[in-house]
């Protein structure tokens with residue numbers, strides 16, 4: 001249903017307001033009972049007032065009330081309402097096509113790249129935590145989702161008038177760095193440029209963590225046998241000598257101890273640990289930056305987990321003082337069930353190391369103090385849902401984020417073409433840089449075929465825009481909570497719901513406008529009121545919907561609402577090209593009017609694509 005929106009008033013907002021007003025002015029319905037809805041697709045109207053509630057209140061039948069309202073209501077002079085008719089229990093409002101065209105084209109031309117923007121966020125801040133990969137790991141397709149969805153949300157909230165702060169919460173602290181450092185100390189620092197060194201680090205880590213697993217298993221086995229001995233288990237008694245030997249081995253300092261020791265040294269500022277850590281951080285940032293540049297992704301801050309290290313001791317103490325956490329007999333700091341069904345978690349391990357939760361708590365405290373945000377949005381894998389539920393509950397229990405909305409925007413997993421999960425171990429892992437290269441190469445082949453005459457530089461630029469655009473769109477066009485599949489044919493299709501199709505429709509607009517300019521046709525003076533062909537009206541209605549789509553995308557944290565709008569607009573445009581000639585229009589006046597429509601549609605499509613973080617080349 002439609003509310004009269006705060007913020008900027010676009011054509012459809014005005015239409016809703018006018019319809020509301022027309023009903024109220026009949027004096028037949030109290031204001032609070034006027035609720036306007038979108039009619040069913042088979043109803044030839046643009047807005048409907050279902051009279052059920054109002055009729056009940058008035059003690060008449062709904063069709064009767066609808067009839068009386070339709071008779072008495074009238075559209076004010078110059079309004080966007082074309083007709084008001086009663087259909088059964090509904091009062092249906094239709095737009096006046098000519099006046100809508102004039103209003104919408106005027107808005108698009110006046111606002112240009114800002115068309116669809118709003119001021120609802122004025123004076124409010126939103127922090128978006130996105131991308132946030134781990135240091136010393138190659139970015140793979142799993143990271144792409146957070147990066148792309150987060151960047152699109154950034155554009156959307158910026159467009160809605162918020163001050164947006166993008167923060168890349170780099171995973172650069174914690175026990176895994178103990179393992180990385182221990183591995184480097186043991187086997188040497190990998191050589192090679194950033195990507196190669198990271199890939200090598202990835203392998204070292206895997207090798208080291210396999211050894212840690214063995215060590216841990218050994219200790220568990222030793223403990224198990226010790227218990228069985230205590231119970232005078234006959235098998236254990238028979239193996240006494242062997243068990244003693246097992247226990248001696250398990251008691252040796254092992255890889256796990258070594259990694260823990262390095263992780264503590266790192267926390268305490270040991271120079272060698274710090275140096276190796278910094279080297280890994282710099283390497284990762286450099287390699288990731290290349291991906292970000294290609295994706296058009298940028299952050300206002302890259303405050304990794306390590307940034308919060310100085311706050312941790314104080315916060316852990318504060319959690320204890322506030323009675324939210326306690327220190328157990330091993331020295332670990334524990335947060336017990338904060339709410340029914342919310343499992344216990346640690347803020348400090350018994351070896352004194354801190355955890356992901358601890359650093360995320362500090363991060364909330366810092367963001368709140370520093371930015372005073374209305375919302376903090378975390379764009380993170382759905383598998384971390386429990387982590388965020390625990391974190392948000394903890395922050396609130398400690399008295400933080402009382403006025404700040406904390407939102408976890410979840411997304412599902414990416415699968416390969418056959419629908420199998422991607423994993424390094426299964427050998428079908430896809431790294432982000434390779435994915436973008438592959439998309440570029442495939443798009444390049446398409447461009448070579450479609451536009452062989454274009455200069456080489458331009459072909460390269462188009463291939464990059466189309467290839468990267470396809471990857472980005474593939475991530476954004478569906479509900480992010482659903483798992484997605486990497487399907488090249490689909491992603492790069494020029495037909496159907498894909499970025500190349502939308503980019504292509506945009507480029508087609510540009511091509512027509514170029515031809516018109518070559519022929520010296522003035523596209524600016526056309527009379528929009530001439531645009532009343534159903535195919536023209538369909539495009540104009542689509543353009544009119546962009547502002548609403550942007551608001552909805554913000555309300556639902558859902559870039560796919562914008563993607564859907566882009567696709568529907570491209571489809572309406574394609575039907576328009578099929579049914580109406582532009583350059584060969586029936587009259588010169590109609591030609592200029594249609595050129596205005598083409599220019600406005602190109603502008604609106606550019607705005608929509610920009611919100612998704614997708615480029616719109618002028619030629620394809």
Ligand code: ARG
Pocket residue numbers: 129132133134169170171360363378380
């Ligand atoms: N580094 C984490 C990972 O790769 C994601 C961090 C998300 N942000 C946060 N504030 N916890 O899984």
